[in-house]
Amino acid sequence: MKTVVVVGSGASGVHFSLAALEKGWTVTMVDLGRRGHEPVLPDMGFEDLKTQLDDPVSYFLGRNFDSVLLPSSKGEYYGFPPNKKYVFDIPDREQIEVSGFEPLRSYAEGGLAETWTGGSYSLRDSDLTGFPISREDLAPHFAGVANEIGIAGEYDDTSRFFPSDHYLRKPVEIDAHGNYLLKRYKKARRRINKLDRAVIGRSHTAVLSSDHEDRKGCTLSGRCLWGCPVKALYTPSITLSKLKKHERFTYLDGMLANWLEIDNDGKAVALDVTNVVTGGKERIEAQRFVLAGGTLSSSRIFLDTWRLWKGESPRLGGLMDNRQIIMPFVTLAMLGKRCETRNYQYHQLMMVLEGKSEEEMIHCQVTTLKSAQYHAIIQSAPMDLLGAMKLFRLTRTSLGLVNINLHDTPRDDSYVTIKPGNSGEVSKLSVVYVPEENEAEKIRIAKRRVKSVLRRLGCIVPPGMTRLRPMGASVHYAGTLPMSADRRPLAVDKECRSYDIENLFIADGSTFCRLPAKNLTFTLMANARRIGMTAF
Amino acid sequence: MIGLGEECALFFGYLTKKEPAEYILEAYRRAHRDAGLLPAEASGPDAALLNFASHGGWRLAAADAYARIFFPASLLRKKLILALALAENTPQGSDRFNLETDKGFFRSIVELSFLSFRFLTFLTIGVLFLYPRLNFRTRL
Numbered sequence: 001m002k003t004v005v006v007v008g009s010g011a012s013g014v015h016f017s018l019a020a021l022e023k024g025w026t027v028t029m030v031d032l033g034r035r036g037h038e039p040v041l042p043d044m045g046f047e048d049l050k051t052q053l054d055d056p057v058s059y060f061l062g063r064n065f066d067s068v069l070l071p072s073s074k075g076e077y078y079g080f081p082p083n084k085k086y087v088f089d090i091p092d093r094e095q096i097e098v099s100g101f102e103p104l105r106s107y108a109e110g111g112l113a114e115t116w117t118g119g120s121y122s123l124r125d126s127d128l129t130g131f132p133i134s135r136e137d138l139a140p141h142f143a144g145v146a147n148e149i150g151i152a153g154e155y156d157d158t159s160r161f162f163p164s165d166h167y168l169r170k171p172v173e174i175d176a177h178g179n180y181l182l183k184r185y186k187k188a189r190r191r192i193n194k195l196d197r198a199v200i201g202r203s204h205t206a207v208l209s210s211d212h213e214d215r216k217g218c219t220l221s222g223r224c225l226w227g228c229p230v231k232a233l234y235t236p237s238i239t240l241s242k243l244k245k246h247e248r249f250t251y252l253d254g255m256l257a258n259w260l261e262i263d264n265d266g267k268a269v270a271l272d273v274t275n276v277v278t279g280g281k282e283r284i285e286a287q288r289f290v291l292a293g294g295t296l297s298s299s300r301i302f303l304d305t306w307r308l309w310k311g312e313s314p315r316l317g318g319l320m321d322n323r324q325i326i327m328p329f330v331t332l333a334m335l336g337k338r339c340e341t342r343n344y345q346y347h348q349l350m351m352v353l354e355g356k357s358e359e360e361m362i363h364c365q366v367t368t369l370k371s372a373q374y375h376a377i378i379q380s381a382p383m384d385l386l387g388a389m390k391l392f393r394l395t396r397t398s399l400g401l402v403n404i405n406l407h408d409t410p411r412d413d414s415y416v417t418i419k420p421g422n423s424g425e426v427s428k429l430s431v432v433y434v435p436e437e438n439e440a441e442k443i444r445i446a447k448r449r450v451k452s453v454l455r456r457l458g459c460i461v462p463p464g465m466t467r468l469r470p471m472g473a474s475v476h477y478a479g480t481l482p483m484s485a486d487r488r489p490l491a492v493d494k495e496c497r498s499y500d501i502e503n504l505f506i507a508d509g510s511t512f513c514r515l516p517a518k519n520l521t522f523t524l525m526a527n528a529r530r531i532g533m534t535a536f
Numbered sequence: 537m538i539g540l541g542e543e544c545a546l547f548f549g550y551l552t553k554k555e556p557a558e559y560i561l562e563a564y565r566r567a568h569r570d571a572g573l574l575p576a577e578a579s580g581p582d583a584a585l586l587n588f589a590s591h592g593g594w595r596l597a598a599a600d601a602y603a604r605i606f607f608p609a610s611l612l613r614k615k616l617i618l619a620l621a622l623a624e625n626t627p628q629g630s631d632r633f634n635l636e637t638d639k640g641f642f643r644s645i646v647e648l649s650f651l652s653f654r655f656l657t658f659l660t661i662g663v664l665f666l667y668p669r670l671n672f673r674t675r676l
Contacts, residue, residue, distance in 0.1 A: 047634075051627040057563045060625040064571040068621045071609045336644030339634040374633050375621040383655040384601040385616045386551055391651055393635055394644045 001026055004536070005271050005286040007257045007301065008293030009033065010111025011521050012508040012528040014239040015145055016292055017249065019532025026248045028284060030273055032107035033253030036086045036114075042229035046222035046371035047341045059083070060373065069376040079376060080115060081226050087114045091256060091276065094429075095421050096296075100414075101321070101433035102472040103296055109253070110237035111294060112475050117224070117346045118205040118233050119365055119519035120151045121162050122526070126358045127516040132485040132494040133530075135163070141526040141533065143167045149234040149525070150208045150215075157193075158201035161352045161363075162518075171202050171348070172209045172218045172232075177334050177368035177397055178348045184457045196453045197354040203347050203365060206234035206522070222371035224345035233346075252284070257297075258426050259304040260289055260504065268305075268504050274425070288536070292507040292528060295319070295477035296416065299510060300429045302481060303418040305501070307427065315417045316480035316490060318410030319433060320515040324469040325404040325443060327450055329459040334398035343370035351402070353449050359407050362446050363517040369399040380465060402454070404446050408515040410479045411436070433471050443468065476520040478509035495535035496527070507531050538590050540565045540576065546592055547619035550600075552629045560622050560629075567618055574614055581670045582611040588666060594658070595665075601655055602662025607670070 002025045006013050009031040017027045040059065041052060050056045061067045062082035069079060080088070087108040096103070106112040122142045125135040146167035153168040174182070185192065185200040192198050207228075210217040215238065216230035224233050231238055243249045254277050260268040261283070270283040291298035299316050307313050349366040369377070374392060377399070381388035413434040418427035436442070451461050484491040487499050496511045498504040507528040509520055538546070544564035548556040556564075567573040578586050589599035589612050603613045623629025639647070 047630065050625055050630040056625050056627075057559075057622060061621055065567045065573045065618075068567070068573060068618060070573075070614045070617055072614075333641070335641050335648075336635065336639035338636060338638045341634070373621070374624050375617055378620060379613075379617055382604070383651065384597065384604050384658060385613070385620060386597065386600060387651045387655045388604075389551060389620065389632065391648065393633060394639065394647055396633070396635065 003028070003286040004288040004290060005030060005284050006290045006292055006507075007031075007271070008111060008291070008297065008508070009109050009236065009240050009251075010106070010292065010294060010508070011113040011236050012524045013111070013290075013292035014236045014243060015148075015525040016290055016507045016528035016532045017243055018148070018239060019529045020536050021243070021246050021248055023532060023536045025536055027243075028250045028252060028286065029243070030252050030255045030257050030271060030284065031109065032091065032256055032276065033251070034086045034089055034108040036083055036108070036227065039223070039227050039229035044221065045341055046226070046345075067373065069373065069379070071379065079373065081373075083226060084115055087112065093256070093421070093426060096429045096431060097419070098472075099432045100435070100471060101319075101431045102470040103431060103477065104472065104475050105294070105296060109240055110235050113521055114235045114237060115225075116235070116521055117365070118207050119347070120146070120204045120206045120522035121363070121518040122164060123516060123518065123523055124161065124163060127518065129358065130513040132483050138523070138526050138530060139163075139165060141529040142522070144529055145522065145525045148239070149206050150212050151204055151206055151522070152209055153204035154202040156201035157189075157199035158350055158352055161199075162204055164204065168204065170209045171205070172207055172344045173220065174202070174348050175340060175343050175368055175370060176337065177331060177400065178366075180331065180334060181349060181366070181368070181457055188456045192453055192456050196449060196456070198351060198449070198453045200349060200351045200366075200453075203350045205346065205348075207344070207346075208232045218344055220342040220344055222341070222343045222345050225372075255282075257293070257301055259301055259308055260501070262305065262309040262501060266501060268501050288503045288505065290505045290507050290531075291510075294508050295480055295510045296429060296431065298506055298508055299416045299480045300418065300427065302506075303416070304427050307418065313418045313427070314490060315415040317412040317415040318479035318482055319414040319416055319431065319477065320408040320410055320479040320512070321433070321471050322408055322474045322476045322515055322517060322520075323406040323435070323439065323443070323471060324474045325406075325447060325466060326469060327402040327404060327447065327461055327466045329400050329402060329454050329461050330395060331398045331400065331457070331459045333458055336394055337397040339397055340370075345371050347403070351450070351453060353453070358516065359409065361407065361517050362449065363405045364450060365403045365405075365519075367401045367403065369396060369401070400459070402450055404450055405474070405517040405519070406442060406446060407517040409436070410482065410514065416480055435471065476509070476515060478512035478515050478520065481506050481510040482513045483511045496531045497535060505531055505535065540568055543590065543615065544619060546590065546596070547616050548623060548629070550592070550596055551616070551620055552623050552632050554628055556622070557626070557628055560626055563622055564618065574611065574618065578611050581607070584669055585610055585612045585666065586615075588669070594661065597658045598662035598665060601658035602666045605659060606667070
């Protein structure tokens with residue numbers, strides 16, 4: 001019997017496991033596995049919940065009012081709602097110290113992607129510069145994952161940046177504001193293409209517009225951020241539910257992975273875990289081990305393994321994340337329009353701005369405002385609250401956000417390492433991120449270029465409201481145990497097998513050699529599937 | 537100073553022109569007492585601003601405008617935002633955030649101009665009445 005232990009149930013873990021099962025392996029998944037509640041009143045829309053729930057205040061603002069965004073709090077326009085807080089509930093022992101980085105971590109079933117916005121963007125060969133693999137290696141796995149989870153989009157001007165080999169499904173109905181922006185783009189296309197070197201098209205998102213297996217097509221309930229009540233928006237827990245039904249799959253929840261035990265031949269023999277219910281430690285033996293809990297978690301487990309094996313704690317350099325800029329805008333022609341209460345909440349449009357080099361490419365997701373916690377937006381208007389509330393009512397259908405993504409490259413001064421932890425068990429993770437020297441200039445140029453496109457679409461950008469998200473906010477962490485064609489320590493081969501521990505594989509973003517300005521999650525899934533299909 | 541229930545009714549009414557249901561009053565009290573989101577008692581300039589606003593009417597509008605510019609993290613503004621969040625998420629207030637019919641571009645521009653004028657007027661009143669009081673108290 002071929003046995004493999006997988007750590008983590010996120011985007012990478014579940015798609016690796018699906019592939020490994022297909023190849024005949026017996027899979028044991030180790031996870032803490034925090035769970036949320038089932039969606040309330042699944043047939044109701046976002047606005048209906050406010051009138052139909054017995055206690056809407058607790059549902060929307062939290063029992064302790066955690067989701068009320070006050071002027072002194074450090075929230076965002078789209079803060080996580082109370083029913084998604086479990087995704088970020090971190091066990092006390094998982095200590096971390098950070099510098100220049102504000103990471104989000106998860107120990108939930110499905111991991112951080114339980115809160116993703118579904119952006120599913122494939123990579124081109126030019127995005128894979130520095131990787132020992134090519135687009136050809138990944139292409140069948142992009143298609144395989146797309147068939148599994150369902151990716152909606154259209155073949156349009158953006159397609160040359162996101163090759164999709166005909167796997168795109170019909171997208172969800174676009175809202176009136178998005179439709180207006182697309183029409184404006186079509187009119188101003190020549191100028192936008194030529195002068196701004198930009199293209200606009202429909203987003204590629206992991207959301208179904210029609211039923212697929214046991215998931216329903218989007219009902220436009222506007223509840224994406226609160227958890228899609230019909231599972232039209234894909235999250236990894238959907239695949240985990242499927243895995244749990246497989247006879248060769250075992251899901252061990254309530255377990256925190258500590259480190260791997262390494263024998264004298266340099267092979268991993270068991271995963272050491274702590275059972276959070278009993279507090280006791282257990283060993284899980286297998287022929288192969290896969291770390292898929294995300295870059296920070298996998299780095300910590302790898303570093304603790306190394307510490308116990310070699311007696312030293314090296315630095316894992318090359319930590320990356322996409323810098324993101326949030327730029328609100330107002331589309332003048334949409335002022336004073338009636339609100340549609342039926343909507344798909346997340347982004348339906350994307351914008352790509354070409355650069356002189358791949359590293360200068362900018363990818364933006366354009367979200368027109370639909371359901372949200374409005375008080376977070378209203379208070380940012382430069383007038384009294386009553387006036388701001390009336391202003392919001394008039395402008396609501398004209399508001400939108402551009403989420404600007406910039407690329408990142410590995411540098412030695414951005415790294416993770418470990419320090420002795422307080423628990424006496426696992427170590428404390430230390431994360432240091434230092435931006436590129438020219439980052440400020442890149443941000444300035446990106447903002448100027450996106451504003452220029454928005455102007456041609458008839459939108460204005462309110463002064464002083466564009467926000468730079470902190471590093472770590474995009475949750476596209478990568479690069480600490482990179483793929484390398486040359487055998488070297490603290491790296492993996494093209495199949496993501498560790499050069500140091502021959503039966504250890506890393507199936508998450510740790511192995512990425514650079515980070516294009518694209519949402520990472522779809523590529524994580526495709527790469528994890530590739531590892532399962534080719535190395536197992 | 538007024539009690540939390542009265543305060544909630546004042547702020548909720550100011551924002552929505554409606555009386556809050558008992559459920560909203562209870563949530564407002566809970567946010568102060570049990571959840572500790574905001575202190576139940578105010579002191580210093582916060583107390584002076586709240587006291588001025590608690591008279592309602594033009595004084596509340598002036599305090600609201602003044603706080604937005606000169607005291608954005610004030611307790612008054614936080615309490616108003618709490619009332620706004622409660623209005624947004626309850627049946628009594630949620631309809632105040634939607635336009636049910638098209639207003640049209642030009643009518644919207646006229647209304648936006650009026651809102652700006654109204655804000656500047658109340659800001660001026662706020663500066664005239666509140667700046668000396670709060671500045672004096674802060675110096676003390």
